[in-house]
Amino acid sequence: MKIVKKIKARLLGENNGNEIKSSGNSYLTSKEIRAISKANAKVMLRLEKYKNRKADESEFLSEMKDPKNILEIEDLNTYFFTDQGVVKAVNGVYFEIPKNATVGIVGESGCGKSVTSMSVMRLLQGPQGQIYSGSIRFRAYDYKRDGHGNPIPTGETAENGAPVYETEEKVYDIAKMPINEIYRIRGKQIAMIFQEPMTSLNPIFTIGEQLDEVTFIHTPGATKEIAKARSMEMLELVGIAAPERVYKAFPHELSGGMRQRVMIAMALSCDPRLIIADEPTTALDVTIQAQILDLLRELKDRIDGSIMLITHDLGVIAEMADYVVVMYAGRVIERGTAREIFHNPLHPYTIGLQMSKPTMDSDSDKLFNIPGNVPNPVNMPNYCYFKERCSRCTAKCSGDYPCMVQVSPTHFVACHLYTEEEKNG
Numbered sequence: 001m002k003i004v005k006k007i008k009a010r011l012l013g014e015n016n017g018n019e020i021k022s023s024g025n026s027y028l029t030s031k032e033i034r035a036i037s038k039a040n041a042k043v044m045l046r047l048e049k050y051k052n053r054k055a056d057e058s059e060f061l062s063e064m065k066d067p068k069n070i071l072e073i074e075d076l077n078t079y080f081f082t083d084q085g086v087v088k089a090v091n092g093v094y095f096e097i098p099k100n101a102t103v104g105i106v107g108e109s110g111c112g113k114s115v116t117s118m119s120v121m122r123l124l125q126g127p128q129g130q131i132y133s134g135s136i137r138f139r140a141y142d143y144k145r146d147g148h149g150n151p152i153p154t155g156e157t158a159e160n161g162a163p164v165y166e167t168e169e170k171v172y173d174i175a176k177m178p179i180n181e182i183y184r185i186r187g188k189q190i191a192m193i194f195q196e197p198m199t200s201l202n203p204i205f206t207i208g209e210q211l212d213e214v215t216f217i218h219t220p221g222a223t224k225e226i227a228k229a230r231s232m233e234m235l236e237l238v239g240i241a242a243p244e245r246v247y248k249a250f251p252h253e254l255s256g257g258m259r260q261r262v263m264i265a266m267a268l269s270c271d272p273r274l275i276i277a278d279e280p281t282t283a284l285d286v287t288i289q290a291q292i293l294d295l296l297r298e299l300k301d302r303i304d305g306s307i308m309l310i311t312h313d314l315g316v317i318a319e320m321a322d323y324v325v326v327m328y329a330g331r332v333i334e335r336g337t338a339r340e341i342f343h344n345p346l347h348p349y350t351i352g353l354q355m356s357k358p359t360m361d362s363d364s365d366k367l368f369n370i371p372g373n374v375p376n377p378v379n380m381p382n383y384c385y386f387k388e389r390c391s392r393c394t395a396k397c398s399g400d401y402p403c404m405v406q407v408s409p410t411h412f413v414a415c416h417l418y419t420e421e422e423k424n425g
């Protein structure tokens with residue numbers, strides 16, 4: 001019992017210095033694994049209960065800190081409870097997405113970009129993957145509801161014949177929403193475009209059936225004709241020249257670029273206010289990549305929405321983003337406007353990322369690389385996670401993890417080099 005308590009505290013970083021002694025860094029005895037599983041099971045059970053509870057709307061209504069934002073992520077912690085220990089995939093993340101802005105999230109593989117987006121969509125694979133704590137505030141337009149929870153019709157009908165319902169603006173804390181309430185937001189207000197459209201589309205249904213389903217789910221009272229009209233409109237909107245043919249086609253009959261356009265059409269069909277695009281162009285060749293990026297940019301203005309663009313390609317970020325968030329090992333280490341991050345990068349990791357970008361005018365025939373590896377996600381150190389790879393570290397870097405320093409109204413960096421500067425005024 002004692003070892004379970006100690007392991008639970010250690011796994012969640014609540015050890016207060018009472019580190020339990022394991023037989024090594026990478027090897028766990030079967031006794032330790034059993035103790036970890038037992039400790040994990042308790043926490044997972046509590047979090048699953050919280051996720052599946054029935055709750056009144058007032059429990060997850062919230063308020064934006066800044067009315068200009070559409071999404072505010074505050075101190076988000078998303079963990080995976082594995083038999084090797086707790087993977088703190090997202091570890092105290094803060095950032096916001098203003099209205100009508102594109103925010104680029106960059107960082108190397110495994111730094112927590114996708115887990116952040118999956119947390120926003122509440123698509124984490126439970127019971128192992130859980131939002132442990134934090135807030136994800138989202139400004140939504142939801143239907144006004146009567147006493148039974150049904151949307152209230154205005155009595156009017158839209159151009160395509162669908163009934164129109166009264167709406168109102170509400171701020172939801174997505175992290176606190178019970179999972180059965182998430183339909184109010186997921187797909188409808190926040191849509192997601194994934195990296196590989198072939199694995200996101202269902203191979204046994206036609207594109208039309210899959211597109212129509214989005215309208216059926218999110219538009220109360222939608223008929224087959226209304227759904228088809230909406231699907232055709234969306235296919236035309238994303239630049240598909242023969243929408244009737246694509247509507248009847250199966251996913252395998254389309255090219256990669258066409259499939260990604262279909263995914264975008266699907267994401268747009270409920271007029272989302274926020275589109276999360278997770279590596280939307282990685283699986284495409286460069287010419288199609290440019291077309292898809294143009295399309296995303298154009299559509300963002302058309303729907304008057306915002307984009308959270310996840311990519312490891314700094315070129316894509318430079319072209320698309322208004323703001324950039326740089327992540328490293330589950331934490332945000334620097335964020336600012338695209339101009340600040342590209343013209344005045346401050347964190348040694350961001351500087352390294354910029355240097356590793358291939359350029360036409362480089363004299364060297366070798367690409368720059370940042371030496372070393374990201375620390376083991378199960379046993380993160382207490383000090384700066386970049387220390388082992390940093391060429392600028394000082395004695396202070398062995399101390400506590402650096403706090404976020406504000407260097408301009410929009411530019412923040414977590415590095416001791418700037419905590420010193422701040423102290424010196």
Ligand SMILES: Nc1ncnc2c1ncn2[C@@H]1O[C@H](COP(=O)(O)OP(=O)(O)OP(=O)(O)O)[C@@H](O)[C@H]1O
Nearest residue numbers: 080082087089108109110111112113114115116377
């Ligand atoms: N189901 C899971 N179980 C355990 N750990 C997981 C799981 N899914 C993700 N992780 C861990 O969470 C961390 C963040 O993963 P994530 O997928 O967010 O990385 P990423 O930044 O999107 O990387 P990439 O650029 O390769 O897509 C990684 O350390 C990963 O190993």
Ligand code: SF4
Nearest residue numbers: 384390393397415416
């Ligand atoms: S805190 Fe120290 S080790 Fe970490 S990035 Fe800054 S200088 Fe490097």
Ligand SMILES: [Mg+2]
Nearest residue numbers: 113114115278
């Ligand atoms: Mg990813």
